[in-house]
Amino acid sequence: xxxxxxxxLPRRMTRSSASSSASTSNNVAAAKVTCLEPLTIxxxxxxxxxxxxxxxxxxxxxxxxxxxxxxxxxxxxxxxxLPLFVYGSSSTGKTSIILQLFRHLNRPIVYSSCxxxxxxxxxxxxxxxxxxxxxxxxxxxxxxxxxxxxxxxFVNFLREALTNVINNLKKSEKLISxxxxxxxxxxxIYLVFDNFQLVREWDKSSTILxxxxxxxxxxNMPEVGLIFISSTSxxxxxxxxxxxxxxPIYFPDYTEEDIRQILLRNQVxxxxxxxxxDVSLKSFCGITKQIDHLSAxxxxxxxxxxxxxxxxxxxxxxNQEMKRRLLAHINPHIASSLNEIFKVSxxxxxxxxxxxxxxxxxxxxxxxxSEELGSLDFHVSTSAKYLLISAFLASRNPAxxxxxxxxxxxxxxxxxxxxxxxxxAQERKETLEQELLMKGPGTFPLERLLAIFQCLVSxxxxxxxxxxxxNDGLGVEGGNGGLMSDVLLQxxxxxxxxxxxxxxxxxxxxxxxxxxxxxxxxxxxVARSLKFPLSKYLYRS
Amino acid sequence: MEQENYKIKAVNLLRSRIxxxxxxxxxxxxxxxxxxxxxxxxSSVTEAxxxxxxxxxxxxxxxxxxxxxxxxxxxxxxxxxISVMRLNGxxxxxxxxxxxxxxxxxxxxxxxxxxxxxxxxxxxxxxVAMLKECGLAHKTIIFVLDEFDLFAQGKQRLLYxxxxxxxxxxxxxxxxxxxxxxxxxxxxxxRVRSRFSHRKLxxxxxxxxxxxxxxxxxxxxxxxxxxxxxxxVEFNRKVQNIIEDRGFLETLNKYLNVDSSVKxxxxxxxxxxxxxxxxxxxxxxxxxxxxxSSIQRQPKLECLRNCSILELQILVCMKRLEVKEQNLCNFxxxxxxxxxxxxxxxxxxxxxxxxxxxxxHRELICFTDNRGxxxxxxxxxxxxxxxxxxxxxxxxxxxxxxPKLLNLMDREG
Numbered sequence: 044x045x046x047x048x049x050x051x052l053p054r055r056m057t058r059s060s061a062s063s064s065a066s067t068s069n070n071v072a073a074a075k076v077t078c079l080e081p082l083t084i085x086x087x088x089x090x091x092x093x094x095x096x097x098x099x100x101x102x103x104x105x106x107x108x109x110x111x112x113x114x115x116x117x118x119x120x121x122x123x124x125l126p127l128f129v130y131g132s133s134s135t136g137k138t139s140i141i142l143q144l145f146r147h148l149n150r151p152i153v154y155s156s157c158x159x160x161x162x163x164x165x166x167x168x169x170x171x172x173x174x175x176x177x178x179x180x181x182x183x184x185x186x187x188x189x190x191x192x193x194x195x196x197f198v199n200f201l202r203e204a205l206t207n208v209i210n211n212l213k214k215s216e217k218l219i220s221x222x223x224x225x226x227x228x229x230x231x232i233y234l235v236f237d238n239f240q241l242v243r244e245w246d247k248s249s250t251i252l253x254x255x256x257x258x259x260x261x262x263n264m265p266e267v268g269l270i271f272i273s274s275t276s277x278x279x280x281x282x283x284x285x286x287x288x289x290x291p292i293y294f295p296d297y298t299e300e301d302i303r304q305i306l307l308r309n310q311v312x313x314x315x316x317x318x319x320x321d322v323s324l325k326s327f328c329g330i331t332k333q334i335d336h337l338s339a340x341x342x343x344x345x346x347x348x349x350x351x352x353x354x355x356x357x358x359x360x361x362n363q364e365m366k367r368r369l370l371a372h373i374n375p376h377i378a379s380s381l382n383e384i385f386k387v388s389x390x391x392x393x394x395x396x397x398x399x400x401x402x403x404x405x406x407x408x409x410x411x412x413s414e415e416l417g418s419l420d421f422h423v424s425t426s427a428k429y430l431l432i433s434a435f436l437a438s439r440n441p442a443x444x445x446x447x448x449x450x451x452x453x454x455x456x457x458x459x460x461x462x463x464x465x466x467x468a469q470e471r472k473e474t475l476e477q478e479l480l481m482k483g484p485g486t487f488p489l490e491r492l493l494a495i496f497q498c499l500v501s502x503x504x505x506x507x508x509x510x511x512x513x514n515d516g517l518g519v520e521g522g523n524g525g526l527m528s529d530v531l532l533q534x535x536x537x538x539x540x541x542x543x544x545x546x547x548x549x550x551x552x553x554x555x556x557x558x559x560x561x562x563x564x565x566x567x568x569v570a571r572s573l574k575f576p577l578s579k580y581l582y583r584s
Numbered sequence: 585m586e587q588e589n590y591k592i593k594a595v596n597l598l599r600s601r602i603x604x605x606x607x608x609x610x611x612x613x614x615x616x617x618x619x620x621x622x623x624x625x626x627s628s629v630t631e632a633x634x635x636x637x638x639x640x641x642x643x644x645x646x647x648x649x650x651x652x653x654x655x656x657x658x659x660x661x662x663x664x665x666i667s668v669m670r671l672n673g674x675x676x677x678x679x680x681x682x683x684x685x686x687x688x689x690x691x692x693x694x695x696x697x698x699x700x701x702x703x704x705x706x707x708x709x710x711x712v713a714m715l716k717e718c719g720l721a722h723k724t725i726i727f728v729l730d731e732f733d734l735f736a737q738g739k740q741r742l743l744y745x746x747x748x749x750x751x752x753x754x755x756x757x758x759x760x761x762x763x764x765x766x767x768x769x770x771x772x773x774x775r776v777r778s779r780f781s782h783r784k785l786x787x788x789x790x791x792x793x794x795x796x797x798x799x800x801x802x803x804x805x806x807x808x809x810x811x812x813x814x815x816x817v818e819f820n821r822k823v824q825n826i827i828e829d830r831g832f833l834e835t836l837n838k839y840l841n842v843d844s845s846v847k848x849x850x851x852x853x854x855x856x857x858x859x860x861x862x863x864x865x866x867x868x869x870x871x872x873x874x875x876x877s878s879i880q881r882q883p884k885l886e887c888l889r890n891c892s893i894l895e896l897q898i899l900v901c902m903k904r905l906e907v908k909e910q911n912l913c914n915f916x917x918x919x920x921x922x923x924x925x926x927x928x929x930x931x932x933x934x935x936x937x938x939x940x941x942x943x944x945h946r947e948l949i950c951f952t953d954n955r956g957x958x959x960x961x962x963x964x965x966x967x968x969x970x971x972x973x974x975x976x977x978x979x980x981x982x983x984x985x986x987p988k989l990l991n992l993m994d995r996e997g
Contacts, residue, residue, distance in 0.1 A: 112878070115858045119592045123603040125854050130883075132890055132946070195675040195685055254674045260648070261672060265603055276883030279947045285643050285764065290851060291881050296890035299984070328984065329893035330935060331942070382932035483914075483963030560960045 082176035084211050087151035088228065094147050102143070103136050104308075105301030109294050113144055116290060117268070120150075120229040126259045126269040130276050131294025134334040137272050138237055140294075149228050151212070156237040163251050167197040170234065174204035194254050198261055208232055209266045231266050234258075239273040243280060253282060256289070296332045299324060305334060306341065318366050319348050323377060330384055340384040348373045426500075427533045428569050433496040434543050434559040435566040436580055438484035442491065448580055449498040486546050486556040489534075496530065499575070590811055591865035594819065598857045601802055602850050605649035606656075608798070609846075617785050622654045624783065628758050629662055629724045634750040636759040636780050638732065640766055641787025644847025647762045648730065650787070655726065667693045667718065668726045673734025682735070682742045683707035686727075690714050712749045719754040732761030736771035743772065747779035789844035792837065798846070799827050802853060803867065815865065822866050832869055835876050842880075855879050884970050887946045888978025894931060894939045896978075896985055899948065900993055901925060902968050903975055915940050915962040925992065937961065 096114065100107045116127055129137050145152050153173045160166040168187040172179070177188035191197045212230040236255065242248055254261070259269050269289070277291055297305065303320055310316040323344060327337055351372050352365075423431070440448065537543045538557075546556045570577035601607045609618070621637070628635040639647045658666055669689045676682040687707040691698035694714075702710070718725055727746065729735055735743055750757050759780075761768060772780060790798065803823045805816040826832055839852055855875035860867050891899070901921040905913045919936060941961065943949050952965045970978070979985050979993055 116855075118599055118858060119596055122596045122599050124599070125603060125851060193675075193681055195681045198675055199688075250674070257674060261674065265600065275945070275947060276886065277881070278883045288851070290855060291879065293881065293886060295886065330931065330939065331892050331894075332890065382935055384935060483916075483960070560963075 082178055084151065084176070084208065084215060086176060087153065087173065087208070087232065088149060089142055089146035089152065091146050093149070094143065096147055099140070099143050099147055103140055104304035105297050106136055106140060106294075109136075109292065110140055110144065112292055113140065114148075116292065117144070117148065117150075121231055123231070123265040124268040126256075126271065126289035127292055128271045128273065128277055128289040129292045129294065130273045132296050132333070133274050135294040135296060137274075137294050141235060141270065141272060145233070150231060150233065151208070151228060152233045152235050154235045154237065157241045158238040161241070162245055163194075163247055164191075167191050171197070171200055171204060174201070174208055194250070198258075202262055202264070205232065205262070205264060205267055209264070231268060233268040233270055235270045235272065237272045239271045240275040240279070249282075252280060256280075297334065299328050299332075302328065302332065302334065302337060306338065315349070316345065318369070319345055319373075322370055322373060323348075326377060326381060327384065330381060336384060340380065344373070344376065344380045347376055423537075424533070425573065426530065427537060428573055429499055429575075430492075430496055430530065430533050431537060431542055431559070431561065431569055432566060432573075432575060432577065433492055433499055434487075434537070434557065435561060435563075436577075437487040437492050437495055437557075438559045439563075439581065441485075442487070445491070445495070449495055484558055484560060486558045488556055492534075492557060493530065590815065591862050594805060594811065594865065595857060595860055595862070597805070598803060598860075599854065602854045602857065605646070606653055608802070608850070609646040609649040609653060617787060618650050618653060621650065621785060622657060625654060625658060625726065625758055625760075626661070628756070629658065629665055632719075632722060632724075632756050634755065634757055635783070636747065636750075636761070637783045637785065638761045638763065638768060639785050639787065640763055640768060642789065642845055643764050644843075644845035645787040645789055646846055647787050651728065651760060651762065655728075662724075665722065666724050666726060668728065669693075670728045671730065671735075673729070673731025677731075677734040677737065679739065679741045680704050683711060683745075686711050708745055712745070715749045715755040715757060716752070719752075719756045722756070724756045724758060727757060727759045728762070729759065730762045732763040733765045733768045733771055735761075736768065740773055740776050743776045744779075747776060751779065790846065792840065795836070795840060795844070795849060796827055796833075798849070799853070800824070802850075803827075803857075819866060822868075826867060826869050826872065829869060832872060835873060839876055839880070852876065852879060884948065884974050885978055885981060887948055888970070888974070889981045889983075891943075891946075891948075891978070891982060892939065893984055893986060893989070894936065895943055896982060896989060897922065898936065898940055898943060899968070899970075899975060900979075900989055902949065902966075903972060903993070906968060913967075914965050 096110070100110055103110065113127075113129070116124060118124060129141065131137055142154070153170055155166055155169045155173075157166065160169045168189070168191070171177075171189045171191070172187055175188040179185040179187070189196075189200050191200055209230055209232060212228065212232070215228075239255075242252055242255070245251060255271075259267070271289060277288060303317075303324060306320065306324075307313060307316060320341075323341060324337075327340060331337065348369055351368060436448075534543065534557075538545050542561055543557055543559045546558055567577060617639075621639075624635060624637060627633075639651065641647050655666075655668055659668075667690075669686055671682055671685055676685050683704060684702070684707055687702060687710050688698050690696070690711065699706075715725065746757075746759060749755055750759070765771070769777060769780065769782060769784075800823070804820045805811055807813065807816050807820075811819075840849065842848075852872075852875055855878060856867065856871045859871045859874055861871075888896075888899075898918060901918050902913060904925065905917060905921055915937060918940070919933065922936065940949075944951070944966070948970055949966050949968055952967050968975075976993060979990050
């Protein structure tokens, strides 16, 4: 008996992690231990040490009313429930609280996340694998317990598996009542569907959604409870045939005070961090209230807040004078941090440290300038850069201006227009800006792109008259050969990198049309790296 | 500990009733659908003839529950003369699954060996053959087609084969279609409709008086040894007082005005019973009031209450663009409005873009085009999914909404 408990520990530890789905925990458990005992009915429990309701309530600040509401709806042992729909924004504790409550109540669940089970078949197989206590391993060739593609097969298998599990629960309840030592697990079993909002985007969502919402009526088994967890509200599940609505349980976003309580947990110096939140939390909550975003954004700011302190904020309780000093120190950085709140750094941690050193030395103006003049984050060939600039110009400029912009003089006609800004030109400029704002970059055929590209390359290389005459022929010779080679392959590489998009083919011309979505800033960076005068070719300038 | 036991048992009993459709729809009056349906099917069984009936009514009105009760009664009266085949349009709307399921249930019913590898033709011919055999043996097969309108989409081969087989003089079958679409028979093709008798049973939601009777039926405890006598009597007296209370009736009317189906009422009862205080062991009017407020949700208003200030600013800018009768707008035009309207405390463009994406995820705004591959988020046209009144209400309900923003909205509204 002791050996069994020892063997099951790694699986329970893995299972208690709130963020992992049952399928993932199955794989992790299988990877950790070479040879595991066969699964039993106890593996449907969340596992872990017993936890009291008060512990759960104190673990989740601001959630006591929601926790009590879920407990009341789950009801006493062996009490049937109508389907529940738990919804709220991201990072509001829905999944964590549900799993911790089932750990507290010690009742069997079948947990499936519609993110890891990303289509109908995988969801069906995951549920049946758990109910049939099946673990995929090398012995069975990593196959599922049942193969079912049709909903009708799934419901038949599901009803059969649930009946077996419920009968086993009733038998084990009789045994347990004789022993009177362990806590009762009852004969109810709960199917939990997490990240349920993702089902709306599945291929067969118009049939799978009514099926899952009506699963309670289809099964007609009072011992089965259904719980849907979604980050969008019930009204976003559109259906033209209707279904009986589950009971809604709403998890509102955290208030600012709740967020303060949550962020204060696990902080070494509570008072210092509290004074830091006094000056920063309100500003950041104006942008977003999601805990994960706030936690990531405030962490580097807190480190900067603690810089003047000798011990980096480990043990000292701040007095009024120290608070004023720290406030003066951090104030200039709050505004810039606000605008960095959603950025995901692409630098490695080592480079981040180097950047920190550089930032300490330079002043604010240098920071702004260096960010503006920042080099490209990627490397492409010179030919691809010219091709990218050509695509940008082809998308942004109307085709009617090509003749004047891309002649052999290299855009000199543009200067004439600058001297005579007539009223019509001004109106056209505003109309074009509005159109660009609304419709975005236009599409262009391949021929136009290649023509612009050839013109830019010719201007860049300043070819002699002899080479120009050679270009009149079909073959490409001389110095232009370097940049012009493999231009179609470069184009397909840019398409694969999502710098250029290939659109639908035009039914009349029969050729592909392309579009580029790079921003003007990126185009300017590319042009600057080539020392190319991009602004001369932009119509707006 | 003993006291806790019978109070918990009371909660479990009430919850079991609410979750049991058969307990709710027991109604033996001659005018009820229960009696009518029982008479129709019973006549078909005794007179050895075919029949087809449509049960129509909104969702939650008890079509399936009443049918199950009738079948239960008939199986007691004619144990050897009835077989029941149950299909559901959500599972068996394609003909292959339907015929396979009929074959599977026929094999289970008659202890025959079911072959999963049987083909479509094998299964359909098997069904026709079994209908003949059962007819010769004076046995009636009852086909229950739940979500009947889903069977009517597609080629309707199941319906045609089934109703065509019933044309023969030897078969005895009753086809029961259950649907929430009143035009379910209009969906049938001509060849199928001509073989379908147009008997319909309408299931209507109960009146307010019937709902009150149903409440008494659902919420009172039996006076028998399973509960202490004085507890059960006091419990039922309190329930009677609650149901007769004027304030409670107002709440109930408000709730049922939205949807008066029985299942909608059961959701309300489930929430109220779940909140029963286990210390006192009695239901209170407060349980029902809290249940009412918790089950009546306003998701858009909840979303707005959760929005950050930046997200609210973006919504107000979109509303301003809408008021200017700018039909299409995208992130770029919203940003243009944002920069011209809000002069203080402006955020970087990419921060606004992420807030914009949060609004899309919350479904307060949505894309209006279907193609999404080639255009980046900034250029895709979007529209608001909330009305001006909702936005007004949301701004006032949001605790952190600055008064400046509210004034801006008032000026436009």
